Amino acid sequence: METRGRLAFVAALVAILVGAAGLAVLWWSVSQPGAPVSDQVQLSAVRTGLPWPIALAFSPDGRVFFAERFTGRIQVLGNTTILDSTFFTIPEVASSGEQGLLGLAVDPNFPNSPYVYAYYTRDDAANGTVYNRLVRIRGSGSVGSGMDIMRDRIAASAIHNSGVVEFGPDGKLYTLVGDAANSAFAQDLSGPNGKVLRINSDGAVPSDNPFVGRPGADADVYTFGHRNMFGIAWNPSTHAGYVSENGPQDSDEINLLVPGGNYGWPNVRGIARTPPYLDPIIAYTPVIVPTNAAFYTATVPAASRGHLIVGSFNDHRLHELALTADGAGVIRETFLATAPDGILDVEMGLDGMLWLTTSSGVYRLVPAPASPTPVAGFGMMGLLALAPTVVGGDPWSRLLPSRDSERTPPRKP
Numbered sequence: 001m002e003t004r005g006r007l008a009f010v011a012a013l014v015a016i017l018v019g020a021a022g023l024a025v026l027w028w029s030v031s032q033p034g035a036p037v038s039d040q041v042q043l044s045a046v047r048t049g050l051p052w053p054i055a056l057a058f059s060p061d062g063r064v065f066f067a068e069r070f071t072g073r074i075q076v077l078g079n080t081t082i083l084d085s086t087f088f089t090i091p092e093v094a095s096s097g098e099q100g101l102l103g104l105a106v107d108p109n110f111p112n113s114p115y116v117y118a119y120y121t122r123d124d125a126a127n128g129t130v131y132n133r134l135v136r137i138r139g140s141g142s143v144g145s146g147m148d149i150m151r152d153r154i155a156a157s158a159i160h161n162s163g164v165v166e167f168g169p170d171g172k173l174y175t176l177v178g179d180a181a182n183s184a185f186a187q188d189l190s191g192p193n194g195k196v197l198r199i200n201s202d203g204a205v206p207s208d209n210p211f212v213g214r215p216g217a218d219a220d221v222y223t224f225g226h227r228n229m230f231g232i233a234w235n236p237s238t239h240a241g242y243v244s245e246n247g248p249q250d251s252d253e254i255n256l257l258v259p260g261g262n263y264g265w266p267n268v269r270g271i272a273r274t275p276p277y278l279d280p281i282i283a284y285t286p287v288i289v290p291t292n293a294a295f296y297t298a299t300v301p302a303a304s305r306g307h308l309i310v311g312s313f314n315d316h317r318l319h320e321l322a323l324t325a326d327g328a329g330v331i332r333e334t335f336l337a338t339a340p341d342g343i344l345d346v347e348m349g350l351d352g353m354l355w356l357t358t359s360s361g362v363y364r365l366v367p368a369p370a371s372p373t374p375v376a377g378f379g380m381m382g383l384l385a386l387a388p389t390v391v392g393g394d395p396w397s398r399l400l401p402s403r404d405s406e407r408t409p410p411r412k413p
């Protein structure tokens with residue numbers, strides 16, 4: 001009996017140790033940058049070692065364009081046999097703080113309508129000034145042949161330039177413009193700063209823009225009262241639009257766009273319940289530095305379909321938001337994956353996969369291979385199978401400023 005009791009004690013001890021080891025591996029697994037948070041998908045590197053690929057744009061002809069923030073290059077992604085190539089290089093790109101080549105969009109009818117749109121901070125050294133610009137580059141075969149200015153001399157600053165450009169499901173081009181560190185701009189309808197702009201692809205004002213005909217208003221304005229936005233996404237079913245917005249030391253926001261809506265900056269921020277200002281669907285304190293976003297339409301995980309996926313520069317995670325039926329609230333937040341560094345762009349690719357970029361790489365979220373059968377009830381082998389598969393270091397991030405110099409630098413695990 002004594003021996004049996006001792007054996008039982010040893011067995012119990014072993015079970016506890018195995019359990020503790022299993023939990024330790026679980027903790028290790030989910031706390032590692034690069035470790036997938038969902039066990040059904042994992043990040044797969046498309047390119048690493050790139051100089052700040054800040055924006056992706058998918059052409060209907062299958063090409064994938066990406067913008068390099070500091071070089072001004074708009075690149076076309078190659079494949080295993082074709083090297084990446086340069087489509088166009090924008091000259092005189094300013095590079096202080098949050099400046100640079102910041103946004104990229106391809107015409108939805110490309111190449112029949114052969115335009116690639118970009119937003120950048122121009123270092124106009126000849127005139128001793130710096131400002132933001134929206135331009136379009138005419139495509140001619142595999143290269144761009146020239147650049148037309150769509151919107152010029154948008155006030156710039158070292159911070160709060162925003163700069164994301166994307167076509168909406170209505171075929172209009174949306175441009176996110178930050179307040180250029182002058183918060184009064186955001187409530188001033190006469191100019192583009194602190195606004196979401198909406199224009200036709202040829203630069204004309206859409207006749208149904210909310211401030212058309214209002215004396216003194218900039219007719220390109222779609223929404224106002226914004227601070228510094230790094231992301232926009234549309235629900236593919238309802239066509240509702242959302243922007244991600246960076247607060248100061250508190251109150252990052254995800255906002256549901258309503259034409260003509262006033263999102264409060266600088267008078268209120270976060271969930272303020274102060275009409276006429278529109279509250280975000282979710283606010284974050286402490287801040288996460290939300291970047292670009294996309295509605296998830298991939299097949300795996302099926303439970304994530306239709307959710308709003310938002311990248312975070314600070315915590316490197318894809319935040320997954322399940323929204324209420326009316327799209328105006330968040331039911332729950334989970335995490336779809338963790339990137340090896342701060343996330344910049346987030347897009348659904350034409351291959352049906354979610355793509356993201358960091359300061360040095362382009363990645364796709366792909367279905368994970370089936371895990372081996374878990375052992376000992378703690379799934380250690382399965383968890384080990386989920387260990388980071390992402391390759392490539394990130395030598396650039398340490399050389400670069402925070403996305404928002406008002407803040408402490410983003411946390412690096």
Ligand SMILES: [Ca+2]
Binds near residue numbers: 263265269270280
């Ligand atoms: Ca707000």
